[in-house]
Amino acid sequence: NRSYPYKWNKIYNICISFPGIFKECELEVESYTDYLVENNIQEFDVGQSADILYGANGCSNDYAKSLGIKYVFIIEIGSRKMYNFGFMIPKSYISKLAEEAFAEILVVSQKISKGNIVESNIK
Known part of the structure; x- marks a missing residue:
């Protein structure tokens, strides 16, 4: 994990054994963060939100996943490791x-979205 001001947390907050999409999602996020770092945009901690932050269920990422959204991310802005501001x-x-x-x-x-057809799962 990288420890800089942004944390891209992936789906499945409190699962212990992760479904097949976890590895796919992990590879996707790693490629994005590498691209961002190469372009002088801040680095990230990448991983399950339960591993990086804390375990919780019923979050917005759980809701989005229940709607059938394939990729669900949580972005934590302003890491304590970098700024130590907390939420302020x-x-x-x-x-x-x-x-x-x-x-x-x-x-x-x-x-x-590159190469994917975006479909609305919200009716």
């Missing part, structure tokens, strides 16, 4: 973190 990010950091987070989300969404 100073105003002077908000623009920088927001720009980086948007760039990362854009790259990830472009890579996921």
Whole structure:
């Protein structure tokens, strides 16, 4: 795991044995984070949210997965390892973190949608 200000947490918060998509998802996220690092965007901790943060069920990622969304990620902005702000990010950091987070989300969404047909599972 990388320990920098963003944490891309993957689906299945409290599973002990992970379903087949876990490895696929792990490879996808690793390739995205490598791309982002190569382009001077912050590095990440990559892994299950239960491993990186804490185990919890009933989160938004569980809900999204229940709708049939294949890739579900949680982004934790402002790592304590890097900034030690907790949930109270100073105003002077908000623009920088927001720009980086948007760039990362854009790259990830472009890579996921490339070659995939996007279908709405929400009716």
